[in-house]
Amino acid sequence: MAPRKLAAGNWKMNGTLASLAQIDQLLADAVPGCDVLICPPATLIHAVAAKGIATGGQDCHANASGAHTGDIAAAQLKDAGASHVILGHSERRTDHAETDAQIAAKSVAAHEAGLIAVICVGETETQRDSGATLDVISAQLAGSVPDCATAANTVIAYEPVWAIGTGRTPTDAQIAEVHALMRERLSERFADGADFSLLYGGSVKPGNAAEIFAIAHVNGALVGGASLKAADFAPIVAALSAA
Structure with a gap:
């Protein structure tokens, strides 16, 4: 299999039932030649999935069940209609001090529940500099x-922490360098490493999407703010479809 094109929208802690109108509009406007995924807050997973669009959670617990107030098990996401789950987003790594080991354990739990894990990696501005x-x-x-x-x-989603929600975007050469490295590392470790879908995330918007999708080993995007409105996300989906 070749890497699949994926346009994923991470709604983060945004959205209510009224936001479902954006899903309706996206389904009406977008003519995708790629996979499209929406990751809403947990309160909307069932309702978004009911629209017939691929739906993901934004995190899951490593355990299948238990005394973990406020957490969600991977199997519960699956039961609510999710097919994917975002893991290791920089906001989780920073706000909740998540470690690589914890993210790996959550990924195993996601796989065991039948979910596709969207694992995020990315450097801070200090690390970049x-x-x-x-x-x-x-x-x-x-x-x-x-x-x-x-x-x-x-x-795998590459999201440079310093580009998330800031309006700043790495140069094409910087994105290409990291995506080439990810492809190399995955190919060294996994027999099908050449087939993993690699996403770029960080201030992706309609105006720069086509340029980003033309970069080698960029198979799609993990989009934050621009995924909240169909008018912004549909052109990104169209740009990926045309890439």
């Missing part, structure tokens, strides 16, 4: 991606 980007990405891939990962059950 110090020249440590490739070392950071290599370490995160090694520690966060479990041995049971395959191209069928795992997607």
Whole structure:
């Protein structure tokens, strides 16, 4: 199999039932030649999935059940209609001090529940400025991606922390360098490493999507704010479809 094109929208802690109108509009406007995924807050997973669009959670617990107030098990996401789950997003790594080992354990739980894990990696501005980007990405891939990962059950998203929600975007050369490294590391470790879908995330918007999707080894995007409105997300989906 070749890497599948995926346009994934991460709604983060945004959206209510009224936001479902954006899903209706997206389904009406977008003529996708790629996979489209929406990851709403947990309160909307069932309702979004009912619209007939691929739906994902934004996190899951590593355990299948238990006394973990406020957490959600991977099997519960699956039961609500999810097919994917985002794991290791920089906001989880920062706000909740998640480690690579915890993310790997959550990924195993996701796989066991039949979910596709969208595992995020990315460097901070300090790490970028110090020249440590490739070392950071290599370490995160090694520690966060479990041995049971395959191209069928795992997607890797590169999101430079300093570009998320800031309007700043790495140069094409910087994105290409990291995506080439990820492809190399995955191919070294996994028999189907050449087939993993690699997403770029960080201030992706209609105006820069086509340029980003033309970069080698970029198979799609993990989109934050621009995924909240169909008018912004549909052109990104169209750009990926045309890439």
